[in-house]
Amino acid sequence: MSAQPEPALLYSEEEEALRAAVRDLLTDHCDPAGVITRTESATPQDLSLWKALADSMGLAGLLIPEELGGQGATHRETAVVLEELGRAVAPVPYLTSAVVATEALLACAADDLLTELASATSVAALAVGLHVAPGGSVPDVRLEGGTLHGELTGIADAAVADVLLVPADDGGLYAVRAADVTVTPQTSLDLTRPLARVTLDGASGRRLGDSGPAVRRALRAGAGLLASEQLGLADWLLTETVRYLKERKQFNRQVGGFQALKHRLAGLWLEVAGLRAAARNAADALATGEDTDVAVAVAQAYAARVAVHAAEEALQLHGGIGMTWEHPVHLYLKRAKADSIAYGAAGTHRAALADLVDLRAP
Amino acid sequence: MTDATELRTRTKELLAAHPPATTERLDFLRARFDAGLAWVHYPQGLGGLGVPRSLQAVVDAELAAAGAPDNDPRRIGIGLGMAAPTILQYGTEEQKRRLLRPLWTGEEVWCQLFSEPGAGSDLAALGTRAVREDGGWVVDGQKVWTSSAHLARWAILIARTDPDLPKHRGITYFVCDMTDPGVEVRPLRQITGEAEFNEVFLTGVRIPDSRRLGEIGDGWRVAQTTLNNERVAIGGTPIPREGGMIGKIAGTWRERPDLRTHDLHQRLLGLWVEAEVARLTGVRLRQQLVAGQPGPEGAGMKLNFARLNQEISGLEVELLGEEGLLYDDWTMRRPEMVDFTGREAGYRYLRSKGNSIEGGTSEVLLNIVAERVLGLPAEPRTDKDVAWKDLAR
Numbered sequence: 001m002s003a004q005p006e007p008a009l010l011y012s013e014e015e016e017a018l019r020a021a022v023r024d025l026l027t028d029h030c031d032p033a034g035v036i037t038r039t040e041s042a043t044p045q046d047l048s049l050w051k052a053l054a055d056s057m058g059l060a061g062l063l064i065p066e067e068l069g070g071q072g073a074t075h076r077e078t079a080v081v082l083e084e085l086g087r088a089v090a091p092v093p094y095l096t097s098a099v100v101a102t103e104a105l106l107a108c109a110a111d112d113l114l115t116e117l118a119s120a121t122s123v124a125a126l127a128v129g130l131h132v133a134p135g136g137s138v139p140d141v142r143l144e145g146g147t148l149h150g151e152l153t154g155i156a157d158a159a160v161a162d163v164l165l166v167p168a169d170d171g172g173l174y175a176v177r178a179a180d181v182t183v184t185p186q187t188s189l190d191l192t193r194p195l196a197r198v199t200l201d202g203a204s205g206r207r208l209g210d211s212g213p214a215v216r217r218a219l220r221a222g223a224g225l226l227a228s229e230q231l232g233l234a235d236w237l238l239t240e241t242v243r244y245l246k247e248r249k250q251f252n253r254q255v256g257g258f259q260a261l262k263h264r265l266a267g268l269w270l271e272v273a274g275l276r277a278a279a280r281n282a283a284d285a286l287a288t289g290e291d292t293d294v295a296v297a298v299a300q301a302y303a304a305r306v307a308v309h310a311a312e313e314a315l316q317l318h319g320g321i322g323m324t325w326e327h328p329v330h331l332y333l334k335r336a337k338a339d340s341i342a343y344g345a346a347g348t349h350r351a352a353l354a355d356l357v358d359l360r361a362p
Numbered sequence: 363m364t365d366a367t368e369l370r371t372r373t374k375e376l377l378a379a380h381p382p383a384t385t386e387r388l389d390f391l392r393a394r395f396d397a398g399l400a401w402v403h404y405p406q407g408l409g410g411l412g413v414p415r416s417l418q419a420v421v422d423a424e425l426a427a428a429g430a431p432d433n434d435p436r437r438i439g440i441g442l443g444m445a446a447p448t449i450l451q452y453g454t455e456e457q458k459r460r461l462l463r464p465l466w467t468g469e470e471v472w473c474q475l476f477s478e479p480g481a482g483s484d485l486a487a488l489g490t491r492a493v494r495e496d497g498g499w500v501v502d503g504q505k506v507w508t509s510s511a512h513l514a515r516w517a518i519l520i521a522r523t524d525p526d527l528p529k530h531r532g533i534t535y536f537v538c539d540m541t542d543p544g545v546e547v548r549p550l551r552q553i554t555g556e557a558e559f560n561e562v563f564l565t566g567v568r569i570p571d572s573r574r575l576g577e578i579g580d581g582w583r584v585a586q587t588t589l590n591n592e593r594v595a596i597g598g599t600p601i602p603r604e605g606g607m608i609g610k611i612a613g614t615w616r617e618r619p620d621l622r623t624h625d626l627h628q629r630l631l632g633l634w635v636e637a638e639v640a641r642l643t644g645v646r647l648r649q650q651l652v653a654g655q656p657g658p659e660g661a662g663m664k665l666n667f668a669r670l671n672q673e674i675s676g677l678e679v680e681l682l683g684e685e686g687l688l689y690d691d692w693t694m695r696r697p698e699m700v701d702f703t704g705r706e707a708g709y710r711y712l713r714s715k716g717n718s719i720e721g722g723t724s725e726v727l728l729n730i731v732a733e734r735v736l737g738l739p740a741e742p743r744t745d746k747d748v749a750w751k752d753l754a755r
Contacts, residue, residue: 006600009646010653242736257739262732269731270662277642298642301635350631359615359630362622 005291007284009277015080022059022084025052030088032328038091039191039331045160050092054120060098061118068111069118075221079228079283086232089331091192093157097123099225104165104173104218108209113163113175125161126218127176127198129154133344134219134296135352140167140211147202148174156342158183158196166200167211174205190338192331220296223343224286227279227299230307233336234272237310237329241265241317248319261317268313271306278302294356300349304340311336366420369413373399373424387431391467394430400466404450408462416652433468436699440510441465441472445518447591452535452576452584461516461537473514475505475538475562476585480755483726486529486582487745487753490564492521492536499523499536499574501544501567507720511547511560512696514540518588519569520581525751532750533581537573544568554712555692558700600648601641607671607703607710608637611678614707621681630681633674640666658735665727668717671702675710682707 011019029049038044054060062078064070071077078099085094097117101124105114116122128138131154141150148168158164164181166174182199208214242265245256255261278299285295311333315322322329340346354361380393394400395409399421404410425432435442442465449461464470481488490503501521511517517538524532538545544567549557576584604612615622615630643666647659679686690706702713718724732738745753 006645007642008649009642010649010655242738246738254739257741259729259741262736262738263725263728265736265738266662266728266731269736270665273659273662274636274639274643274666277646278639280646281642298635298638301631302639347628350628350635353635354627354631357612357634359612359627359634360619360622361627362619362624 005288007281007288007291007295009280009284011080011280012076015077018077019080019084021057022053022081023087025057026084026088026090030090032089032331033326035089035091035192035331036326036328043160044091044191044194045093045157046091047160049090050094050123050160051120053092053094058118059094060120062098063102063106064114064118068114070114071118075225075283075286076280079225079279082225082228083232083235083279086229086335087236089192089233089236089328089335093123093125093160095222095226095229096125096157096193097161100218100222101126101161101163101165103221104214105208107214107217108173110175110208113208116163122162123157123160124163124165125155125158126215127152127155127158127164127166128215128219130156130193130195130338130343131341131345132219133348133352134216134223136219136344136348138167138211138215140169141200143168143170143172143174146204148176148200148205149202150200152198152200153186154195155183155198156193156195158198159185159194164198165208165214166198166205167215168205171211172207173209173211173214175208176200176203176205180204188338190334192335193338219343220292221286223300223349224282224292224296226339226343227275227282227303230303230336230339231272231275231279233332233339234268234275234307234310237314237332238265238268238272240329241314244318255317264313264317268310271309275303275306294353297349297353297356300344301346301353304336304346307336308333308340366417369399369402369411369417369420370424372397373421377424377428377430382428382430388467388469390431391433392463394425395463395466399425400433401446404462408450408458409466433466438465438468438471439699440474441470441516444474444588444591445472445516448518448535448575448584448588449537451587454572456572457537457575465516470515471510471513473508473510473517473540473562474588475508475511475517475519475564476588477505477507479504479506483723485585486533487750488520488522488533489755490519490521491525492523492534492569494523495568498568498570501536501538501564501569503564505562505564506550506559508547508560508562509558509700510698511540511562512549513698516540517562518575520585522750523578523581526749527579528747529745529750529753530582531579533585534578535575535581535584536569537575538564538567538569539573542567542569549694549696551694552713553715554709555694557694557696600645603638603641605641606637606667607674607714608634610703610707610710611674611681614678614681621683626677626681629677633670633677637670637674640670658731661727661731661735664717664721665724665731668714668724671710671714671717675707675714678707679711 029052058071059081061070062073066072104126141148162178164176166176168174180203184197186195186197188195248255282295282299285292314329321327376397380390398411400409402411402413402418403415405412478488492499492501517540519536519538520533522532523534544565546563548561550559550561551557643659650657689708733740
């Protein structure tokens with residue numbers, strides 16, 4: 001194969017500073033017990049945390065150009081934010097609004113909406129089911145007599161969105177105000193990124209541009225940066241499990257001293273180290289535009305298994321306490337398992353790779 | 363202070379004085395060593411100029427462009443990677459002057475007499491004895507898994523000099539002359555049919571005290587230098603995508619559509635992804651080293667490659683179907699160096715089984731990751747304060 005440009009896989013000093021700031025804020029405003037309590041309330045998403053991230057740090061507009069009020073940063077910085085949000089399993093519409101919807105709006109050059117998103121006066125959601133992969137088939141709604149009709153399901157964070165970006169059967173992507181549609185929460189496996197059904201019954205919308213390329217770009221960025229969220233989840237699970245096993249005693253020994261468990265944790269550490277390289281590679285490829293399709297597909301073909309494995313190992317190695325509602329490991333397991341389907345399952349990304357790297361099916 | 367420009371000038375001077383086209387290979391290599399351009403981070407007079415190791419690339423690029431001969435670093439890898447740094451750190455001036463030049467030029471090949479039939483992963487349990495006699499030492503014992511022993515002039519050797527001390531403390535480090543009486547090398551044939559390694563029997567071998575490296579009883583610490591240097595090699599040149607074992611099977615897949623099945627396709631893609639992630643992890647590790655922030659990932663790289671080599675080569679044999687039932691050649695040969703990806707699929711499959719054993723078993727490496735990286739409690743050590751002679755065997 002031809003030589004690839006070498007990706008930059010380390011974190012810059014600025015990225016580390018950003019990480020520290022986000023982690024500080026999450027330490028103060030997003031503790032596990034609070035997240036668990038919130039999942040059982042009427043508002044599982046934490047909009048005050050969202051406001052703190054968006055207003056005090058300007059994170060909602062990281063990917064939006066400065067002239068539209070954003071930060072003009074790249075996917076590399078955005079990925080670092082997602083790592084930290086994943087570590088805290090934070091219930092905020094960051095990936096859905098500040099990444100996926102933002103990318104769709106950037107593709108359509110919808111400057112007014114981007115300005116709203118950058119200033120965090122609006123939250124947006126792409127009205128495509130969370131499970132759809134980049135290049136996958138996208139359900140749409142009917143455009144009839146100038147208004148939109150139909151029903152879309154599995155829309156992540158729709159419940160807190162002010163604007164929905166809706167694909168219609170004329171090939172257009174439409175901006176629809178949430179006030180003009182019916183959003184019905186679905187009972188979701190992932191309590192911290194709830195899904196909803198969106199019903200359009202003669203809703204009016206503004207055509208932003210062609211749906212195909214915008215949705216594809218949005219989902220590709222979503223898939224690529226989801227790997228950083230998965231890295232954050234896995235990293236927290238490994239760190240927390242190691243901490244617990246150093247503390248916990250059974251048979252008059254620290255449980256973490258038993259070789260059977262040491263080997264499992266060392267194996268998990270290896271997987272997380274690999275995920276860090278793959279996730280950084282995807283973020284860098286999205287930022288530079290080099291080798292992007294392969295980098296995203298590799299990251300998503302690898303990340304899901306690692307994040308889910310980390311959660312399943314953490315649960316098992318915590319013993320009985322891991323099965324309880326009060327211990328946060330279940331939030332991570334639910335998020336990791338939902339993430340394994342989000343923006344395309346691993347098998348879908350492997351199939352994409354088969355074409356990209358010329359390893360054809362029989 | 364020598365900088366890149368000055369190194370380039372020095373290299374050009376070497377090339378002008380010894381034009382590669384008209385100079386004998388060994389003469390050129392000796393001249394390069396004497397000019398301090400062999401390993402620039404070594405001291406002056408010992409093949410170097412005492413400048414940062416990273417500047418070696420400047421010299422290498424100039425020499426490669428001029429078509430200069432090299433010292434075949436892979437063939438003399440043990441000497442370069444393990445013996446030389448240990449001699450540099452612990453050797454006397456006389457030892458350094460006598461040993462380093464022919465080591466670097468490849469005139470004298472080195473091997474390593476560490477492992478024993480009863481001391482593999484538990485290397486410090488070794489039983490080869492060195493007894494003080496007439497100002498020197500008399501060595502008796504048996505070593506195993508010794509690559510290049512049949513080609514080697516010198517060996518680095520660790521032997522027990524005090525059985526009354528606990529096992530780590532009674533060991534001393536020597537340089538053994540492989541041509542001395544009492545050194546017997548026997549090929550050890552492996553599952554591949556090759557004899558890449560040897561057994562070495564040491565019977566009444568006399569080693570003068572001037573060939574001791576480091577203090578008496580300090581051999582374990584000296585050996586750590588050798589073993590740590592064994593692992594430094596990683597992080598050298600970047601590997602391209604599909605470098606190594608995965609490239610072999612990907613090539614077969616592309617050339618042989620007749621062999622493809624859906625099941626094999628799924629498994630191939632899964633391994634391709636893992637190999638690419640392992641490659642990226644290596645790229646990241648190298649970038650960390652270059653940035654002066656070495657990460658612990660190195661400890662895991664060997665684990666990754668051992669597992670992937672085994673899985674990929676196993677899948678390749680399966681992919682070949684009827685041809686996978688055949689083997690290229692069972693003739694006993696003694697290769698000068700290991701080539702994990704060479705020969706045919708069956709060879710790759712069998713040879714890769716050693717990847718999780720040689721240079722530290724995967725089980726021991728997992729312990730190292732768990733203890734040194736994750737900080738988990740160490741394995742219980744019941745042998746720490748017991749004299750070696752009193753250990754259960």
